[in-house]
Amino acid sequence: MSLTNTTNESSCKASRTQQAYAILRERILDNSFKAGEQMLETTLAENLGMSRTPVREACIQLEREGLIKINPRKGILIKPISAHDMSEIYDILCALEPQAARLVAEKSAQGQIACESLERLEKTTADMAAALANDNLHEWAMADEAFHFALLEMCDNQRLKDVVLQFWGQAHRARFFTLPYRKKPVDSTKDHIALVNAIKQGDGELAFRIHAEHRLKGKYNLLNIIKNFDLESL
Amino acid sequence: MSLTNTTNESSCKASRTQQAYAILRERILDNSFKAGEQMLETTLAENLGMSRTPVREACIQLEREGLIKINPRKGILIKPISAHDMSEIYDILCALEPQAARLVAEKSAQGQIACESLERLEKTTADMAAALANDNLHEWAMADEAFHFALLEMCDNQRLKDVVLQFWGQAHRARFFTLPYRKKPVDSTKDHIALVNAIKQGDGELAFRIHAEHRLKGKYNLLNIIKNFDLESL
DNA sequence: TCAATATTTAATGTATACATTATTTTTTAA
DNA sequence: TTAAAAAATAATGTATACATTAAATATTGA
Structure with missing residues (x-):
């Protein structure tokens, strides 16, 4: 089940923000990140081997997309579906x-x-x-x-x-x-x-x-x- | 014509990112920023009296919302509607x-x-x-x-x-x-x-x-x- | 002169340092 | 012992410095 918007636009090398977005989205959709789980920006950044900046930018997009909720001092919540x-x-x-x-x-x-x-x-x-x-x-x-x-x-x-x-x-x-x-x-x-x-x-x-x-x-x-x-x- | 999502959630003081988002969105909707106009992150940041970071974060959201297009070295384009x-x-x-x-x-x-x-x-x-x-x-x-x-x-x-x-x-x-x-x-x-x-x-x-x-x-x-x-x- | 290449420039992408603040822990006094 | 206050902590919010790179400009050789 892809569900990735395979537009692959511009096709040239993706920015770290785009990479972070793609990886995080995939992990949410394939349930590597469980619903209800919460993680800190810093942790995610370490896991992805990049600084907080691109992680934050990716998370902003994922939140708009309805997949996560950014809880200011609690962490990035993988939104459960009721x-x-x-x-x-x-x-x-x-x-x-x-x-x-x-x-x-x-x-x-x-x-x-x-x-x-x-x-x-x-x-x-x-x-x-x-x-x-x-x-x-x-x-x-x-x-x-x-x-x-x-x-x-x-x-x-x-x-x-x-x-x-x-x-x-x-x-x-x-x-x-x-x-x-x-x-x-x-x-x-x-x-x-x-x-x-x-x-x-x-x-x-x-x-x-x-x-x-x-x-x-x-x-x-x-x-x-x-x-x-x-x-x-x- | 408001069209602002007056949820006003959390009601406490808004972050600069939220401020930037609200101001930019309003200027786009009320046509202070004309369709087709392009502006640089730096310029916007100066105009809003803040650093590039919150402006960028706001723009990411506005792009997701379909109001602007971020053109990497050209600027923030106010999307015209055909x-x-x-x-x-x-x-x-x-x-x-x-x-x-x-x-x-x-x-x-x-x-x-x-x-x-x-x-x-x-x-x-x-x-x-x-x-x-x-x-x-x-x-x-x-x-x-x-x-x-x-x-x-x-x-x-x-x-x-x-x-x-x-x-x-x-x-x-x-x-x-x-x-x-x-x-x-x-x-x-x-x-x-x-x-x-x-x-x-x-x-x-x-x-x-x-x-x-x-x-x-x-x-x-x-x-x-x-x-x-x-x-x-x- | 002109096209190809090299250089410079200017803007973004990214990392990092610092400021702010909610939360937690510790201290204190009853 | 416990509740209130103070201090410490830890995370985000924000600014800034630096790296990268597309675009513009200048240079060079034919």
């Missing part, structure tokens, strides 16, 4: 991702969607089905993510893409941890197929409705798991 | 604000909306109508903003509120500049009244549809002005 946080995040994704689907379908109606893009959607959907057949939930989640990201790439709205990725990032750990508790997500493959068809037909309203429904199911799935298994903060 | 930018921003707001309306209506259905909140919506709507009657577009815009913000306050989703405010911020100057070119926004009062009714009835779906329609009109209004008057970048 059920309420999750609900907030999904209410945003439930609005934004269907909008992305609509935009893609509308572009498609005007013949502005490349074949390869549609094929990528179909490929990732097939990957999901295959992973499901093999009972490999981790692979399934990766393919699911790939589908959703591909859709975002296609909608030609950088801001929309960025903001959705931001909230995916916040929800990432929770999705990962609840994965084993999910009942087999057999419907999701169907939803994706239906969405791709709506896009091909260029029916924006339909694409929106299908994706909204799809996301809403995802929300309730996740929230039920968090409540039933008493995973109050992840 | 028609395409505007379209991106409104496609996001067209998804998020109706979602906020839905959430408020659903809370209302469960009797969780305070009377004063509904009254605030009605008050700001009345203010809009009054401003319109007086041909005072500036007052109208302020009341309109107040209505939209009040709605966001009511939806009990801090993230949703923050992210909508972020994009309002990006669009702020453009809305302000196009104000005199707008045809009298007589419909908007009606839309707001209809929305408040839907909320009172607790009809989330209706509230969503009304607000989506409302925002979509706003989008086309603004984009047409930008195109017709050749305001390519604001």
Whole structure:
């Protein structure tokens, strides 16, 4: 599960601030840093082999991104995600991702969607089905993510893409941890197929409705798991 | 037009970084700093009477917020807004604000909306109508903003509120500049009244549809002005 | 003259020193 | 012993010094 905004812009060597940002973000997303953990600027700087300055600058960005909370004399807190946080995040994704689907379908109606893009959607959907057949939930989640990201790439709205990725990032750990508790997500493959068809037909309203429904199911799935298994903060 | 996130959290004296952030943000939003203008960190630091460090930290946040672009050896660029930018921003707001309306209506259905909140919506709507009657577009815009913000306050989703405010911020100057070119926004009062009714009835779906329609009109209004008057970048 | 190269300049990126302040510890007095 | 006050501590907030590097300028050789 990448979830790294692989824009890799400028591609030349990254500044220490950028390095610190990338490393810290990765460690948060892959759970090397546990939720609730707190660390001092100084400690982080030592660990990363750099001075406090770039660490601070990276942390400011991570805080804006909603991944950490800077607690002035307590340290950098890796923000845990509560059920309420999750609900907030999904209410945003439930609005934004269907909008992305609509935009893609509308572009498609005007013949502005490349074949390869549609094929990528179909490929990732097939990957999901295959992973499901093999009972490999981790692979399934990766393919699911790939589908959703591909859709975002296609909608030609950088801001929309960025903001959705931001909230995916916040929800990432929770999705990962609840994965084993999910009942087999057999419907999701169907939803994706239906969405791709709506896009091909260029029916924006339909694409929106299908994706909204799809996301809403995802929300309730996740929230039920968090409540039933008493995973109050992840 | 405040548009400042008046959370005023911690309320104790603000750090220089926070001061710099607040001042710079205000100057960008109120157009003291013109779009396209570029300034050096050093210059800004001198102007604000502080060292580069807090200015840098503030700028990092403003860049994340989409208001400036830090161009390594060129300076801090006040980002101009193009028609395409505007379209991106409104496609996001067209998804998020109706979602906020839905959430408020659903809370209302469960009797969780305070009377004063509904009254605030009605008050700001009345203010809009009054401003319109007086041909005072500036007052109208302020009341309109107040209505939209009040709605966001009511939806009990801090993230949703923050992210909508972020994009309002990006669009702020453009809305302000196009104000005199707008045809009298007589419909908007009606839309707001209809929305408040839907909320009172607790009809989330209706509230969503009304607000989506409302925002979509706003989008086309603004984009047409930008195109017709050749305001390519604001 | 002009293009290629070397030099200088000026701005940022980064480290570090210092100032400030919340917290903790120690001291003191009842 | 314990609560209040004082001192010490430790972390951040901020300024500044230095390193790096892109851009601008000057130099050189054809």
